[in-house]
Amino acid sequence: MGPIVIGLVVVILMIIGFIGYVISLFNGLVTYRNRFQNAYAQIDVQLKRRYDLIPNLVETAKGYMKHERETLEAVIRARNTAMAAGKQAAENPGDPKAIQNLSVAETALAGSLNRFIGLSEAYPDLKANQNMLALQEELTSTENKISFARQAFNDAVTAYNTAIEVFPGLLVAGFGNFQRAALWELSDPEQKEPVKVSF
């Protein structure tokens, strides 16, 4: 009886160990994924707030900047595009394509906002408008929050990507449908520079 029973027990113990190990690996990956999805929610709240602020800003400026209709419209257009991209990214923050689209749309929005704010400097009445000041202050603060939340998101995505690429996780990630998620990088470095205003 000896060899069979001992063999069985060894096999069983190995199976237990293996199953336990695979389960814990899998759960680990799920946790990483949940973390970056939660991190995206932070960005989302701030993005939405900014999308709400922009129309107010434009509305306030409209009365003063009568000759800049094109710029104002461009801002609104960029805001709408970014909002649509944001909606898609919120549905699946793990989709690299959605994050990339959002990143491009956001950069465009930041560019047109910069242009708009640069132009608004030329209107002293507008510059002194209390409402405009408050909105701009709010916008700056929201942008700070977005960049902070973006950093947290990128940290979480990096941790997740590393986990699915290093050795034991790699095997589990294969059959568990864990795909690489994209970082949200500022896509066009030129656009980070403040825009020069020409008259």
Add this chain to the structure above:
Amino acid sequence: MDFFTHQDKARRNTFWLIVYFMITVVLIIVTVYFGIVLVGSVAVKDPKSRLDFFEFQPQILLLSTLFVSATVGLGSLYKTMQLSGDGSAVALALGGAQVHPNTLDLEERILLNVVEEMAIASGTPVPPVYVMNDEQGINAFAAGTSPQNAVIGVTRGCLQTLTRDELQGVIAHEFSHILNGDMRLNVRLIGLLHGILLIAMIGYSLFRIASHMPMRSSNKDDSKGALGFVIALFATGAILLGIGYTGVFFAGLIQAAVSRQREFLADASAVQFTRNTSGITGALKRIGGWKKRSMLKSIFAKEASHMFFGQGVSSQWFATHPALEIRIQRLEPGFKGNFEKTSIAHHSEADIVDPRTLGFQQHKSAPAKAPENSTVHAAAIAGVQHFESHPHDAVEHIGNPEDEHIDHANRILGEIPPKLFEEIHEPFGAMAIIYALLVAPKSDPTRNRQLELIDENAPKGLAKHTLSLLPYTDSLHPEQRLPLACMAVPALDLLSDPHTGAFRTLARQLIDADRRWTIFEFALQRYITKRVVMRKSEPMEVDASAEKLSKSFAQVLSSLAHLGSNVHADQAYAAGWTTYAQGQKIRSGAMPAMLERDACTLKQLDLALDTLAAANHRQKRNFLNAFSDCIVYDQRSTINEVELLRVISDALGCPMPPVLDVAPISS
């Protein structure tokens, strides 16, 4: 029965639970033994290695004991470790997503406010809240092992169908689980259940493996052995499967029996907390009239079914919750058992705050304006407000907040400037507020040093943000400061690890800037930084021998005595000791000497509290009574002393509701 009795009872329940499970495990071992011997005597053809069924086989008994205890032990250990500590592991496993503290969703906003109210009323840090978006049944749960690391989760169905009052009833029920120590019991239960379930799972795997094995081999001699092996594998698999499920059956009975009693208790406590029977009965009735009842889809829900508000998995024998009708009848004796059809509740903006306290909230929508007066603050620094009631009452209220506490919490929430209220709900703002709260008042020379520290070490946007919040935090009443800080927890929970590290370092630098700790800093340190760090690392083991305990007790008592008065410190100390000695039934002559003032640093206090936290609850009650007697010895209690008592109580794992009689916030 009070908080301490319930806690001890929960521990005793855990003890019996383990005894029952041991019995189940022994039964399983015996069955596995007979199973193997049976297979060995029937399936093995070779007469030399065949077993005699009627002969005792010590080797096999040893093997089966090893096998069963290793499986159950490892399975339980793995699951317990996975779930213990932070409650968010359970919440994530159940398919929950954390509600963003600054959510724009109306239903979620109402939920968060109800939770915040209840947390401040009961004196616990505000737990992060999870919503199971895929679940349409009406259900909720609390997870974590202590009030410090608890989380609360509700289903989407719960948010959609319940009114604010009913939601408050459900949340109060969950807080009762948190406050009565049920969660630790719950995790143990899941762990043990999982260990036994693992045997069945292995049996199932063996079954699958055997069915995929080739029956024939090219070598003729070999084929016979291989066939025997496959048959043995099949038989072992079947037996393990049977044993595993029988074990799970008995374990399920135990789970159900333990759980049902705790549910009645939690229902009763919910009424006690809110003084509103219709809230919780209303919620139970909605479950009865809802097509999805309280059912859950999650696979993990079966193992965790005893953690929920309502029956999550349909079953008669294993019902972890008493029948709805019976639960309702206990609270509302006239109930006949007819449920009306539940429809979707329509929430409005007005539901965000408690309608009963609307008066306090009115100025919340007023435009934000940085308040300038600092008189309240000055009074707070002087810390000389008297209050009438005896802190013993506060000790009696531990774990038992009442509706006055909820009103009080509501008032505190309502008085917090809207700007701060908004900022505390997101990670960036929460960090800034904690920094701002740690900055010393204007009159203190340390303030400039601290502002420099923030400017140097915090990221640029954050430093600026902190400065912009300073006027608001400077004008806060001391009574508002800790609750505000406690509200930061869910947002801080969302920080990534590098951010958490940076936050902790700077907070620590701000605390240490003046080379001494104030009580508020100490409290914040205990409530926030420790908690935020604790959630992300393993809890440490403390040495809690009787000698160490009494030393730590003397340390804390001496600190309180010195804090209360310069002249009568030794008498206050003796008064505290006498109370303790009476409670513990020991001679008061054995009093250890009071420590010198210099030996009573907050750092020492911090260490001593970690030790005291490991005592049992009967002892903790005696500690707390002693501390409060020491405080009232000089016939007046400052808000500093009361806050310190609350922090100590919290550090011991006994959340104390706010003391109501401290002078109300001037409006």
